[in-house]
Amino acid sequence: MFQHLKAVWTFRYFWASLVKMDLMTRYRKSVLGIGWSLLHPLGMTAVFVLVFSQFSGENWKVYSQLTLAGMAVFGFLRDCTLQGCHALTRNEAYIRQSPLPFGIYPLRTMLSNLVHFLITLAVLVVLIAILNSSLDVFAQLWKVVPMVVVLAVCGWALATVTAFATVYFHDISHLLELAAQLLFFLTPIIYGREVFDKREMPQVVDWNPIAAFIEVIREPLVKGEVPGWGTYATVFGVTAALLGVAFLTIHKLSRRVIFQM
Amino acid sequence: MARIDLTDVSLTFTLRKTRNVTLKEYLLKGLFLRSVNPKVPVRALSGVTLRADEGDRVGVIGHNGAGKSTLLKLIAGVYPPTTGTRQVTGKICSLFDIALGFEFEANGWDNIRYRSYLQGETPKTLAKKLHEIAEFSELGEFLNVPVRYYSAGMLVRLAFSIATAVEPEVLLVDEVLSAGDMAFHAKAYDRMKQLMSRSRVMVMVSHDLGSVEQLCNKAYWLQHGAVMAVGTPKEVVAAYKRSIAPPDAAHPVGAMMDADPAPEDEPAAEHAGV
Numbered sequence: 001m002f003q004h005l006k007a008v009w010t011f012r013y014f015w016a017s018l019v020k021m022d023l024m025t026r027y028r029k030s031v032l033g034i035g036w037s038l039l040h041p042l043g044m045t046a047v048f049v050l051v052f053s054q055f056s057g058e059n060w061k062v063y064s065q066l067t068l069a070g071m072a073v074f075g076f077l078r079d080c081t082l083q084g085c086h087a088l089t090r091n092e093a094y095i096r097q098s099p100l101p102f103g104i105y106p107l108r109t110m111l112s113n114l115v116h117f118l119i120t121l122a123v124l125v126v127l128i129a130i131l132n133s134s135l136d137v138f139a140q141l142w143k144v145v146p147m148v149v150v151l152a153v154c155g156w157a158l159a160t161v162t163a164f165a166t167v168y169f170h171d172i173s174h175l176l177e178l179a180a181q182l183l184f185f186l187t188p189i190i191y192g193r194e195v196f197d198k199r200e201m202p203q204v205v206d207w208n209p210i211a212a213f214i215e216v217i218r219e220p221l222v223k224g225e226v227p228g229w230g231t232y233a234t235v236f237g238v239t240a241a242l243l244g245v246a247f248l249t250i251h252k253l254s255r256r257v258i259f260q261m
Numbered sequence: 262m263a264r265i266d267l268t269d270v271s272l273t274f275t276l277r278k279t280r281n282v283t284l285k286e287y288l289l290k291g292l293f294l295r296s297v298n299p300k301v302p303v304r305a306l307s308g309v310t311l312r313a314d315e316g317d318r319v320g321v322i323g324h325n326g327a328g329k330s331t332l333l334k335l336i337a338g339v340y341p342p343t344t345g346t347r348q349v350t351g352k353i354c355s356l357f358d359i360a361l362g363f364e365f366e367a368n369g370w371d372n373i374r375y376r377s378y379l380q381g382e383t384p385k386t387l388a389k390k391l392h393e394i395a396e397f398s399e400l401g402e403f404l405n406v407p408v409r410y411y412s413a414g415m416l417v418r419l420a421f422s423i424a425t426a427v428e429p430e431v432l433l434v435d436e437v438l439s440a441g442d443m444a445f446h447a448k449a450y451d452r453m454k455q456l457m458s459r460s461r462v463m464v465m466v467s468h469d470l471g472s473v474e475q476l477c478n479k480a481y482w483l484q485h486g487a488v489m490a491v492g493t494p495k496e497v498v499a500a501y502k503r504s505i506a507p508p509d510a511a512h513p514v515g516a517m518m519d520a521d522p523a524p525e526d527e528p529a530a531e532h533a534g535v
Contacts, residue, residue: 014378018364021375025366093362097355098379099338255341259274 001247007101015104022112041120048190061131068124069218070189076117078180083109084159085166085173092261102254106159114152143220150239157242164249167260187211209238263351263430263461265313270345272306305331307486319464320473322501323483329466333433351430359420369404376423390426398422425456432460470498
């Protein structure tokens, strides 16, 4: 594992420059360019506020903050998972030329998504400060930054697992797309967890690790509260398990995956 | 010290007759059944032993599909051997599939950076080479244009210029001696020779038997993944030529036709010296 990480670090200029290129080409030819990274989450939040805040008990100011935070975290994990599916197949030419450590390719996917996630998070923090007319949210950042690091690790692990899985079974990406859509509605993002509680389905949220990942970012920023230790335990536990699976996948398959490509 | 040591290396690809089965096929045609979609083992290399020490220039010759490129990729570490051992000491520089692996949305300059970093350069070491690479490619203003607008020849020029700007210890070359158009070809050939002279160990795969004789001090002839002959380039090239000449040819290929022609499919290795 440490040898792998060392090798990834050795080629840092390679993957860092590719991440930079991914960011530059994402909005190629668009007039707003990377401005879309700012506008997209704001626009989506505005749409959800317009449509759903009528049904939600929260006032629109709180609702918009909760929704934007939820969508940012969910979107990051979803994009790492779905784009991760193509992390190896997309970089096949490099894999066939040089035996670089395989962790580099999902890292490329995760990092370009992380930059967009951080932009959205910055938008959220500014939005919270404006809507609440208070700078208190900045005092909460120290509780969130370590969780962003954990989230990034989790995103890399997810991308790694799906990258290898896709080489063996190409339909994974389509199946995961459906699963992501289902998870979106099973996670308290555009509505609060009370929707599930009222229907006596609290376990949908309790057993949904995505909800925990959202809470450790959303609760401190939007409500100024820290979720219970159980939520943190879920986040760390799931990340550690995924990280284990990711390294095991690399260890077991890195010598074999080339023959499937 | 740079060194390549392959001992009794074999490589078997296991392929399914139908690759990348979609879910639809999986369910409709029942391809998950082994009898419908059996595994097909393909033996690409068979008991290859190859040694190259500091200063060696090794040429590998043989028919298409003989396993030459696979051997090079195995030395590079892209393919792990199925059996046998592979030991390579020294920084590897591979020149194969060089026209692949471009980021088509990025311009020429950026692609120079990506590929150089892939070859182990750092921003500091690259700064010294960047303009030399651009100059050698002769692409001028085109370097500011996304690579997807390049012609195939321009891509090869760029790829060759980047790939040959390294300080190789173990140099692996696959048929890149004929890069670009006529004018570029002569320049590329000179640069290739310089690169080869700078490398500490070189393995070259080529159909150009003259180049193998001229540039190498040791040669391997591969057939169906097995080593048919090993020795000095002159001896091995002669043995190879004998094998491809028709037995009753009036004007046999090559000058050394005194021996009986070897049957093409003969599996046993012929040690022509060394």
